[in-house]
Amino acid sequence: MTGTGTGTGQRAYRPRMSLWWWARKRSYTLFILRELSSVFVAWFVLFTLLTVWSVARGEERYEQFLDFASNPLVVALNVLALAFLLFHTVTWFNLTPKAMPVKVRGRRVPSTVVIAAQWLGFVVVSAFVVWLVVS
Amino acid sequence: MTTAHDVVLVGGGGAGLRAAIAIAEARPELDVAVVSKVYPMRSHTVSAEGGAAGVIGADDSLDEHIYDTISGSDWLADQDAVEMFVEEAPRELIRLEHWGCPWSREPDGRVAVRPFGGMKKQRTWFAADKTGFHMLHTLFQTSLKYGTIHRYDEWFVTKLVVDDGVIQGVVAIELSTGRIETMTAKAVILATGGCGRVFPFTTNAAIKTGDGMSLAYRAGAPLKDMEFVQYHPTGLPFTGILITEAARAEGGWLLNKDGYRYLQDYDLGKPEPTPVLRSMELGPRDRLSQAFVHEVEEGRAIDTPYGPAVHLDLRHLGAKVIDAKIPFVRELCLKYQNVDPAAELVQVRPVVHYMMGGVHTDIHGATPVKGLYAAGEVACVSINGANRLGSNSLPELLVFGARAGRAAAEYAAGASGPTRAGLRQADDEHRRIWRELRGREPNGNERIADLREQMQHTMEGGAGIYRTGDSLTKAVDTLHEFQGRRDQARIEDHSHTFNTELLTFLELSAMLDVAETIVYSALRREESRGAHQRTDYSARDNDRFLAHSLAHRASDGSCQIRYLPVTITRWPVGERVYGR
Amino acid sequence: MADSITLRVTRYQPEVDDEPRAQDFDVPLRENWVVLDGLNYIKDRLDGTLSYRWSCRMGICGSCGMMVDGEPALTCATFLVDHAPGPIRVEPLANFPVVRDLVVDIGDFLEKLPRVSPWIVRDDDIPVDEGESLQTPEELADYKQYSMCINCMLCYSACPVYGLDPDFIGPAAIALAQRYNLDSRDDGAAKRLDVLIHPDGVWGCTFVGECTTACPKDVDPAGAIQRYKLTAAMETIKSYVSPGGGP
Numbered sequence A: 001m002t003g004t005g006t007g008t009g010q011r012a013y014r015p016r017m018s019l020w021w022w023a024r025k026r027s028y029t030l031f032i033l034r035e036l037s038s039v040f041v042a043w044f045v046l047f048t049l050l051t052v053w054s055v056a057r058g059e060e061r062y063e064q065f066l067d068f069a070s071n072p073l074v075v076a077l078n079v080l081a082l083a084f085l086l087f088h089t090v091t092w093f094n095l096t097p098k099a100m101p102v103k104v105r106g107r108r109v110p111s112t113v114v115i116a117a118q119w120l121g122f123v124v125v126s127a128f129v130v131w132l133v134v135s
Numbered sequence B: 001m002t003t004a005h006d007v008v009l010v011g012g013g014g015a016g017l018r019a020a021i022a023i024a025e026a027r028p029e030l031d032v033a034v035v036s037k038v039y040p041m042r043s044h045t046v047s048a049e050g051g052a053a054g055v056i057g058a059d060d061s062l063d064e065h066i067y068d069t070i071s072g073s074d075w076l077a078d079q080d081a082v083e084m085f086v087e088e089a090p091r092e093l094i095r096l097e098h099w100g101c102p103w104s105r106e107p108d109g110r111v112a113v114r115p116f117g118g119m120k121k122q123r124t125w126f127a128a129d130k131t132g133f134h135m136l137h138t139l140f141q142t143s144l145k146y147g148t149i150h151r152y153d154e155w156f157v158t159k160l161v162v163d164d165g166v167i168q169g170v171v172a173i174e175l176s177t178g179r180i181e182t183m184t185a186k187a188v189i190l191a192t193g194g195c196g197r198v199f200p201f202t203t204n205a206a207i208k209t210g211d212g213m214s215l216a217y218r219a220g221a222p223l224k225d226m227e228f229v230q231y232h233p234t235g236l237p238f239t240g241i242l243i244t245e246a247a248r249a250e251g252g253w254l255l256n257k258d259g260y261r262y263l264q265d266y267d268l269g270k271p272e273p274t275p276v277l278r279s280m281e282l283g284p285r286d287r288l289s290q291a292f293v294h295e296v297e298e299g300r301a302i303d304t305p306y307g308p309a310v311h312l313d314l315r316h317l318g319a320k321v322i323d324a325k326i327p328f329v330r331e332l333c334l335k336y337q338n339v340d341p342a343a344e345l346v347q348v349r350p351v352v353h354y355m356m357g358g359v360h361t362d363i364h365g366a367t368p369v370k371g372l373y374a375a376g377e378v379a380c381v382s383i384n385g386a387n388r389l390g391s392n393s394l395p396e397l398l399v400f401g402a403r404a405g406r407a408a409a410e411y412a413a414g415a416s417g418p419t420r421a422g423l424r425q426a427d428d429e430h431r432r433i434w435r436e437l438r439g440r441e442p443n444g445n446e447r448i449a450d451l452r453e454q455m456q457h458t459m460e461g462g463a464g465i466y467r468t469g470d471s472l473t474k475a476v477d478t479l480h481e482f483q484g485r486r487d488q489a490r491i492e493d494h495s496h497t498f499n500t501e502l503l504t505f506l507e508l509s510a511m512l513d514v515a516e517t518i519v520y521s522a523l524r525r526e527e528s529r530g531a532h533q534r535t536d537y538s539a540r541d542n543d544r545f546l547a548h549s550l551a552h553r554a555s556d557g558s559c560q561i562r563y564l565p566v567t568i569t570r571w572p573v574g575e576r577v578y579g580r
Numbered sequence C: 001m002a003d004s005i006t007l008r009v010t011r012y013q014p015e016v017d018d019e020p021r022a023q024d025f026d027v028p029l030r031e032n033w034v035v036l037d038g039l040n041y042i043k044d045r046l047d048g049t050l051s052y053r054w055s056c057r058m059g060i061c062g063s064c065g066m067m068v069d070g071e072p073a074l075t076c077a078t079f080l081v082d083h084a085p086g087p088i089r090v091e092p093l094a095n096f097p098v099v100r101d102l103v104v105d106i107g108d109f110l111e112k113l114p115r116v117s118p119w120i121v122r123d124d125d126i127p128v129d130e131g132e133s134l135q136t137p138e139e140l141a142d143y144k145q146y147s148m149c150i151n152c153m154l155c156y157s158a159c160p161v162y163g164l165d166p167d168f169i170g171p172a173a174i175a176l177a178q179r180y181n182l183d184s185r186d187d188g189a190a191k192r193l194d195v196l197i198h199p200d201g202v203w204g205c206t207f208v209g210e211c212t213t214a215c216p217k218d219v220d221p222a223g224a225i226q227r228y229k230l231t232a233a234m235e236t237i238k239s240y241v242s243p244g245g246g247p
């Protein structure tokens, strides 16, 4: 079926979004922050690659790298990046039950349970990693 | 400006969309226009809650549905039409199922049915309690597949052009731009819905202003059985929001201020804890609304700021049943009345709900004007007679929408284009609307809202649940005076862009026409039958009035009533018995 | 309780105004009055030239969406008392062109909707004589939520992605596509795939989630979109695994 649309053409007023639209509402701001977090995710990937690369290049390179990594600026950047990464993780976990409604015996599992299960998994994996590093 | 179509549909509600699809399927070569003053999915069909009747159960039969409908109509329905309607209703509902309507289901996957007022068997299909919503969106979305259906959304039809008894097309105004256009057509189908807004307290949406009835009336097609106005027994005071009959079908009780199930005093059966079909709270709407008036007279109603009310008690059903079967009822009570039916009594009162009457058609939807068809609430075939049974209207939209669509398509395929005189008439209408838009010189001084409110109160006072010769005569006189005052209406908005003031004026004009036919028809019918109760003629009079009233508009603008005998086939006139 | 409240209403008439302006009206403040009752009071008693859409006054026709104090809302379901003491800002829905006063142009949505084929697509046609297709209550529950959309456009006006890029097909259209995709009677998922995985389809969404918050009918369009992203990703992987297009 075809429609004869509201043919107001250019007479209608087209409001433009202000540059600061994301500051208008908490949820919009959070959203922009999450968008921003991808930059830090990228930074972490780069940082990890750098680590591996310098380890492979031998002792000296690795020392240099450690110097670089302990630079206060880099530490600050990493702390910030960690915060953003955690933020990203939290929102990602909260989102999963929406993308994947889990059903057990024909009944939909409440989203809180799905989120809790993910955190449980997260804690288990983290504990394992910590154990690997410490021992 | 002029555009040409084969068939123009006025109205994009349930009936209009069903007709459009029927034409697109029957004759894909025809060019169909759907003109609607609101986006089709906003049409009033969207508000229907309870369900749609169609025989499907193994223990049910077509004859029983036919009998329930005929006795419900107080024998004023045409029996050939009812028979055909009952036969085709299940097929139409199945077709809608195939198009995706999310009907509620039994555990084994079959369509579920629920009991409904005045029906002896469970045969009302439902989609929770948003049946009309789901039907309308299913029809709208399905209609999007057909390339031959051309939509004019938010266009308002102001006139049917008829030359020498043959339809020529319509004149319509585009709301967003104020553009006025003649749409020529070989056939026109009216599917503009009802006119509840002529009364002050109604379940009907703002758009239900009887435009189509007025258009047809002015184009020479008579309006049939207009005196039969259905009051629904359970509306929320103030808003008029409907609490569906399904609430009673699921087991709700009506209580007076003493907490007593008063319907037992009105020959409607004995109170049982669980619902009994065709009994007590599941009696027909006219009888329940009339019982309410008596309770008020006896001082047993509850006083509210919005007039007297009684209580609807759903508490014993419990939150679980309410949420599963009638969730929308709970949502409406909570959101619009601030009461929780699972824990509290809900105040309700009768509210104007449905027009049994409408444009006179035969069983193909054809009106006496050649090429003009009507279907849905705007039409009167008649299957509803003096009182419609709940859940018969939604299937009526489908059955007669489809029939009118097919009949109009057949007719249009063999008809010729518009005449010169027709086009001239259309030009006159352009000029009239332009004049209204530009504003009158000098402007009138009657406020549109005042006129509308006074008309509504005149209707309630004169042609409410109970009527008398005196009250009706007075209403006739007052309405006559309003016809004059309408020309003094003040329109301050002269914009061409979405001018809703012009719209309210055009709607008021239509309502005044319709109101006049209601009171005239009611005044002439000197008997009581179904929804038409005269205190001065309290008995049914089959000798004089086993007949449809037809309101014609005479050349001097006055309303004239003639009668047409009811078609009786297999079901001789009997008494309406409920609760036994 | 004060007995009146101010509505600060956006006015815009293209013939005379260059841009929208606000106008104040005092309306009675009553317990059970919604914003729409206030607007009707203005139109009937104070200024007949105010234009806005409404019809059912029961939250089901989807006509009366506007911005109330900056948030998209159905004005027939928004009580005045909840926004007291006012003034209450009543503005046209954000992200849409304004036709006049509180009326916006939603033609864009009506043009997009048919693109997702929002109807039952079947490989075979079932004759009516065969009766209804079976569908269990569980199968019904799979898509029911997405079938509750009243096309009120609140989600579009809450969505910054749509505001920034009007080509984005948008939350309600995607939810309706999912409504049919998940219907046990439908075979059209493949047909809808192309539209949905287009850059203006689901991938346009960056999961703000505001559409779901704004939705008055609990349709959860954001959920529909996220779910579809997963489906779309699987389809893409599948098409790589079996380049021939599968069996």
Ligand SMILES: Cc1cc2nc3c(=O)[nH]c(=O)nc-3n(C[C@H](O)[C@H](O)[C@H](O)COP(=O)(O)OP(=O)(O)OC[C@H]3O[C@@H](n4cnc5c(N)ncnc54)[C@H](O)[C@@H]3O)c2cc1C
Pocket: B010, B011, B012, B013, B014, B015, B016, B035, B036, B037, B038, B039, B040, B043, B044, B045, B046, B047, B048, B049, B050, B051, B052, B053, B131, B132, B155, B156, B157, B158, B191, B192, B193, B194, B203, B204, B205, B207, B208, B211, B212, B242, B244, B353, B354, B375, B376, B377, B378, B390, B391, B392, B393, B394, B395, B397
């Ligand atoms: C609250 C409520 C609940 C109900 N519940 C039930 C139920 O459970 N079961 C049942 O069987 N029935 C029910 N009914 C009755 C039933 O819903 C209606 O009779 C039916 O929906 C009317 O449909 P329609 O297609 O004739 O008209 P509508 O759906 O009212 O459509 C009218 C169309 O005409 C258009 N139109 C009107 N005038 C013009 C004009 N001048 N120019 C252009 N277009 C115009 C409108 O835009 C609209 O598209 C209910 C009614 C109400 C009010």
Ligand code: SF4
Pocket: C148, C149, C150, C151, C152, C153, C154, C155, C156, C171, C172, C175, C211, C214, C215, C216, C217, C218, C219, C220, C221
């Ligand atoms: S998804 Fe919700 S908010 Fe969006 S149009 Fe539909 S009902 Fe409105």
Ligand code: FES
Pocket: C054, C055, C056, C057, C058, C059, C060, C061, C062, C063, C064, C065, C074, C075, C076, C077
């Ligand atoms: S008026 Fe219909 S949704 Fe508000």
